[in-house]
Amino acid sequence: MTGVQARVETALARLLPAADALPPRLHAAMRYAVLDGGKRVRPLLAFAAGGLAGAAEARVEVAACAVEMIHAYSLVHDDLPCMDDDVLRRGKPTVHVEYDEATALLVGDALQSLAFQLLTEHPLNDDAARQLGMARLLALASGSRGMAGGQAIDLASVGKTLSLPELESMHIHKTGALIRAAVLLGARCGAPLADEDNLDHYAKCVGLAFQVVDDVLDYEAPTATLGKTAGKDAAAGKPTYVSLLGLARARELAEELRSEAHLALQPFGARAARLAELADFIVLRKF
Amino acid sequence: MTGVQARVETALARLLPAADALPPRLHAAMRYAVLDGGKRVRPLLAFAAGGLAGAAEARVEVAACAVEMIHAYSLVHDDLPCMDDDVLRRGKPTVHVEYDEATALLVGDALQSLAFQLLTEHPLNDDAARQLGMARLLALASGSRGMAGGQAIDLASVGKTLSLPELESMHIHKTGALIRAAVLLGARCGAPLADEDNLDHYAKCVGLAFQVVDDVLDYEAPTATLGKTAGKDAAAGKPTYVSLLGLARARELAEELRSEAHLALQPFGARAARLAELADFIVLRKF
Numbered sequence: 001m002t003g004v005q006a007r008v009e010t011a012l013a014r015l016l017p018a019a020d021a022l023p024p025r026l027h028a029a030m031r032y033a034v035l036d037g038g039k040r041v042r043p044l045l046a047f048a049a050g051g052l053a054g055a056a057e058a059r060v061e062v063a064a065c066a067v068e069m070i071h072a073y074s075l076v077h078d079d080l081p082c083m084d085d086d087v088l089r090r091g092k093p094t095v096h097v098e099y100d101e102a103t104a105l106l107v108g109d110a111l112q113s114l115a116f117q118l119l120t121e122h123p124l125n126d127d128a129a130r131q132l133g134m135a136r137l138l139a140l141a142s143g144s145r146g147m148a149g150g151q152a153i154d155l156a157s158v159g160k161t162l163s164l165p166e167l168e169s170m171h172i173h174k175t176g177a178l179i180r181a182a183v184l185l186g187a188r189c190g191a192p193l194a195d196e197d198n199l200d201h202y203a204k205c206v207g208l209a210f211q212v213v214d215d216v217l218d219y220e221a222p223t224a225t226l227g228k229t230a231g232k233d234a235a236a237g238k239p240t241y242v243s244l245l246g247l248a249r250a251r252e253l254a255e256e257l258r259s260e261a262h263l264a265l266q267p268f269g270a271r272a273a274r275l276a277e278l279a280d281f282i283v284l285r286k287f
Numbered sequence: 288m289t290g291v292q293a294r295v296e297t298a299l300a301r302l303l304p305a306a307d308a309l310p311p312r313l314h315a316a317m318r319y320a321v322l323d324g325g326k327r328v329r330p331l332l333a334f335a336a337g338g339l340a341g342a343a344e345a346r347v348e349v350a351a352c353a354v355e356m357i358h359a360y361s362l363v364h365d366d367l368p369c370m371d372d373d374v375l376r377r378g379k380p381t382v383h384v385e386y387d388e389a390t391a392l393l394v395g396d397a398l399q400s401l402a403f404q405l406l407t408e409h410p411l412n413d414d415a416a417r418q419l420g421m422a423r424l425l426a427l428a429s430g431s432r433g434m435a436g437g438q439a440i441d442l443a444s445v446g447k448t449l450s451l452p453e454l455e456s457m458h459i460h461k462t463g464a465l466i467r468a469a470v471l472l473g474a475r476c477g478a479p480l481a482d483e484d485n486l487d488h489y490a491k492c493v494g495l496a497f498q499v500v501d502d503v504l505d506y507e508a509p510t511a512t513l514g515k516t517a518g519k520d521a522a523a524g525k526p527t528y529v530s531l532l533g534l535a536r537a538r539e540l541a542e543e544l545r546s547e548a549h550l551a552l553q554p555f556g557a558r559a560a561r562l563a564e565l566a567d568f569i570v571l572r573k574f
Binding site for chain 1: 304308309310312313314317360364367369370387388389390392393395396397399400401403404407408414415416418419420422423425426427429430431432433435436438439440442443456
């Protein structure tokens with residue numbers, strides 16, 4: 001675990017309500033859903049972008065945790081029987097298996113509220129109007145024209161043959177929007193960046209690459225390594241980059257996106273080294 | 288329908304994504320969940336409180352719609368099979384019956400995001416720091432120590448005998464927090480109020496009275512009048528004010544809360560006439 005990952009784990013534990021706070025079952029389940037799991041890719045990206053913008057780490061930490069609360073809520077709801085009906089997540093029973101469906105529903109709902117609470121109660125920018133814009137960015141990334149919209153497109157696509165642009169549009173919404181929010185929110189804890197469009201383009205490439213690699217790993221890896229049920233998307237008749245392009249071309253596409261992400265970082269020079277490393281990590285990871 | 292209700296209906300229709308915007312099924316279902324339904328009690332309260340604080344109606348309208356998006360999302364999730372498993376709401380099939388469970392889940396998720404989008408993208412107060420505080424208030428009212436927490440307490444209480452303070456605590460969270468947010472957000476679109484604590488106390492009395500009256504009506508009214516399945520709480524072994532206090536004492540309690548609400552408004556004099564009328568409406572309503 002990197003220093004940032006350990007720092008984020010500690011911050012998440014601090015920013016979540018205590019497990020014995022009323023109502024205790026809900027709060028214990030929220031902590032179960034969020035803590036001790038995941039690669040924390042979005043927080044890592046937020047910290048790297050915050051570093052680029054010279055942002056105070058205490059601020060980036062809160063923004064990173066807000067994004068991670070949204071991510072965790074989406075996994076809890078996505079695992080529910082009416083969605084992907086999955087029993088395993090990050091090597092542990094999913095929330096509705098460990099607790100119950102109603103609690104899992106409320107865990108997701110309350111984690112989403114908590115994300116917006118974090119972005120509005122901690123000082124993340126000296127300019128309150130700019131901070132309002134940060135909360136708005138997360139709302140857009142999470143909602144019907146962002147992540148939740150991507151889930152809906154995903155539902156509608158089961159058993160269909162999608163074109164590459166359609167598959168891309170689904171993932172830009174479903175995972176790309178929140179990864180983009182992680183990068184931009186990290187940066188916006190600092191001073192305005194002259195080349196923010198470049199950072200935005202980096203975030204889009206990395207978000208898409210993340211999904212392409214996910215599809216490749218889902219096709220290749222055994223469940224034990226992945227920490228979640230492998231091969232489910234293909235089995236469920238969901239279109240994936242591998243089913244659409246084949247394994248070799250999907251791997252090539254991930255490489256192309258990695259190059260494009262590196263290229264987008266050029267105006268920032270050495271200050272963007274950490275972001276470049278993360279693009280490599282996302283594409284070269286084995287789990 | 289009052290002028291305010293018609294105005295809110297138009298504003299909700301405008302602020303929701305168009306039914307043909309991608310993804311169309313999700314957006315159509317979001318509109319189905321929110322539009323053409325309900326008494327709009329929370330928006331009415333927001334407008335009355337905004338009037339008291341001299342707030343611009345265009346601002347109050349957005350705040351009122353944000354609260355109503357949260358309320359609508361909570362109903363959609365509350366009606367799901369894993370929660371109350373209800374098929375009828377506002378005289379129409381519930382969202383998961385009219386669409387499907389997965390869509391209903393996403394509708395609720397996306398409506399919550401939309402509420403925070405509204406509170407952060409429209410200018411609601413000249414002071415951006417004060418507006419950040421408004422978004423924070425809604426996040427707290429919606430989350431695990433507000434409405435979602437109340438739902439969790441409700442789940443845990445099924446089949447149990449609660450004391451009056453325990454029942455009150457459940458409702459303060461489950462419905463009271465959002466009604467309080469409606470009142471305070473309406474007021475906070477205007478200039479700071481000298482006696483905001485009084486307004487807050489009014490909101491708490493009205494929020495609790497609303498629930499007591501709901502329990503009385505649920506006990507008395509036929510399903511057709513109520514627009515939702517009557518007598519369900521009692522049948523499900525859920526504690527209600529009627530089951531705990533009896534019908535006569537529950538009615539008395541509603542009257543006491545109405546008097547207390549009126550008393551809390553005294554410092555505002557005639558400016559609070561509309562809020563006083565709403566306290567009467569909430570307690571004296573027959574549906």
